[in-house]
Amino acid sequence: MKCSSIILHLFFLSLTHALVHFGLTRSQFNPLLPFTEHLDQAGEVSLRWGFDQPQDVITFELTVTTTGWVEMGFSPGGDMVGADIVIGGVLANGSTYFMDGHSTGNTVPLVDIQENYIPLALSEADGRTVMKFQRSIQPCDKDDAFISTSHIKVIYAYGGTDEIDYHYTQRGKKELNLLNYSPRTNHSNTSYFEIVANNFTVPAVHTHYYCWIMQLPTLNKKHHIYRIEPVIEHVDLVHHILLYRCSPRINSSFEGTCYSGNLLDLEQCMDVMASWGVGGGVSLPTPENAGIPIGGVLNKSYYRLEIHYNNPALTSGLRFHYTPDLRLHDAAILTTGLVNSARYVIPPNATAFQSYAACSTSLFN
Template sequence: MVFLFSRIKGMLYLLFLPCFCSAPPPLRFSVFLDPSNMAYLRWDHDEQEMMSFELQVCTTGWVAFGFSPHGDLPGSDIVTGGVFPNGSIYFCDYHVVDEEDDSQDYQLLSVTENETSTTMLFKRHLWTCDPNDLDITVDTARLVTAFGPDDTVQFFKGQRFSKSLFLMRYRLPGGPSGDSSVSFLFQFAVPVEETKYACTFIPLPMVKQKHHIYKFEPVITPHNISLVHHILVYACGNASVLPTGVDDCYGANPDFALCSQVLVGWAVGGESYQFPDEAAISIGTPWDPQYIRLEIHYSNFDLLPGLINSSGVRLYYTPELRKYDVGVLQTGIFAFPVHFIPPGMSGMLVPDLHVFACLLHTHLPGRGVKAPQYRNGKQLGIICEDSKYNFRLQEIRDMKEILVIKPGDEILVECNFQTLDRSGITFGGPSTMNEMCLAFLFYYPHNNISSCMGYPDILYIGGMVNGKDNENEMFAVEAVMAIDFVDWDNETVKIAETAAKEAEQVVMIKTINELQRNETGLIRDISIPEQAACHNISGHLSVSGPRATANLRLTAAGTSGSSTAKETASLPLLSLTQLVFAWLILASEYGK
């Protein structure tokens, strides 16, 4: 018999729930929720759209866990539980605005306590029918955890933590035996600049037969984790003539920008990644790259002097070959001024691509990314998306199922941005204070295409937002400068968004050997798939038994400092291309 406490309409009752259950299956995924490793979460989900959680916290008092719209307690959907000194247990679903939630949608499996910690095992459906519950989706989840020293629940007086986490994971990595590894690192004196891209060229391991790189992980200099924004490894064509040393990737020497096919990548918040059992990156054959370009983006926001960094990436490889060779297709919006966000807003013949994972990337204003797929003008679905994107949690995410992209299919990358904290326009560019809108698709079998990116007709957009005749000739740099001087308000933001969507898109397809072909495209409408039916379990709980006399008190007052969610304006643009000339002219004009 399981004893469950639940407070309904201000009263605390003891629930008697018969338990006819065997031991639950082990939970596959786990993480510490706080820097001091006080709270440990294990979780898993099943085909019945049910997610199970096990929370272990170093306390013998109350514990709480749940979901937050923005990472703060106000507005959170949480559960609390614990064990009273007499051995009885309590558990309740709360909404941290109205105290207890009238709809109890979390199911308790057990609450246990020992001399040092409390463990709470419970589950809930991904989509409940309670408007106070936040859905569990493929978006980034903002988790909140809190606990106290005794059994008086006081959210705003206990210890609290917030963590962004991707919950909808689908597999645990395996691993071959007898593997080898190689680390690609370089020492670099980080300048006193807000943004710096440093590159060097390094040979891949010399192996006598074909091997597969099945795993990679970041190697970050201790105490410099906040300094390194991203690490990319590019495969170089074997006909490339490469420079030596370390230099600015996109500076005066254009040779340091050679090699554009992404091999592996890491960004803020990411961890190691292991490819699926059926595919990995090939090295050691005459067709494989012999050199890589290692690119590290440093963000020295505090302009600290004397920083020496020796970060990089470690690759694991093995002669135990997998069935397919992995490739990475880079898609998105070109990171130069043809991509802009106003202030104050909320092909080539290739075989079918079997996409198994993706990495989404924007900078600070990014609030959401999605990449739908189209065939013959009809949307098939969304390859990957995150409508609650968090800049500090950028990780490679596995697909639930392998998705097939056929020759002739179209991929659209749409980003939502919020620039309420900015007074000037935000242009696309390499700096963290500039913006990007990218989706990296990990697929097999490998082909020669490194990127498929595009940009809108900036002359058309410039003419529309400035109310000028679009047929008047204007250089691209003039159009960009004209956009920068627009008096932005709700009306001009809407005009710019419409113009960016209506404008003809130039799509650039590039190979590993830097061959390029341009085509034209358009931005199609995105249809939102219907959400699965919700599950209402609240009515399954029945109250019986005597009223409990224990003291369970919720203090949910004192919400000062809470923020009001603001509407984010959406600026959907397609892929990327190079207008470096316009960017350099614009930079030189502003530098005068």
């Protein structure tokens, strides 16, 4: 699909919001939409899409449980700043509206000078609004997001009416790989648990590491973790979260500032089980044929949660989705390099310093 402008009629939905108005017709392009993701936890916002790389076209269908306006976009940081956005909806008289825009901040998006998103269908039924549209995979102008085989932050918002207003909590984001998508297995027998630091107040310092050593919920037999999600009130205020499995020598729970006092030497808790850092996605699935083992003989194990804060009090941690339906393989994280510990010190005033490490690959296969 070549980049081209769409000439549409503008009308004012309200005194302050200009949107694109058009008469929908049956599109001759009817692509299959094989990929589906819920963008929110409650399943109120879902996205279907499909693409044809030789034709340079990608098609989306956004479904939201609302009878008001709906919005979807691509954002470099997961917020409104610099986002490439489309907004649409169905008015009470059955007419429709659609806008290809961009955002410079937490304000009403601006209409793109060149309209490169093509509306295919807009409908409203049974309390849900469906917006189907397509665009070129490659960006057509400076306001269009670049879609590649890497992950991209998909944002959404919606309102209860057709007046474009602040969305409050009716918004969210999800990181997806649109062109290299691996659908998740839908387990029928699943549960989840969270390891979080609730309402932790950070000292008045620029940066702070805090650790909790605890056990996971007791499971009578082996289970597999198949997906891990960060639980963060303010994602821009937490630098990273790590969960380590401890050696059998650790047999009690405690907490404190990492790498100091009782937590000065943490070499007994350095087996990385899960991690999240700035720029990370909102969901980390394991490979389809593998899961991280928990429960059974591992019930007595202790784990260390480490959170690097740059912020005041909030709730942060990780959510683990698990199932008793075991996959073919156990999953784990391979850590290479030297352990960063209090005994690893670069001499002061050194002009050069070399580190050496060895790794036996005799057991690899």
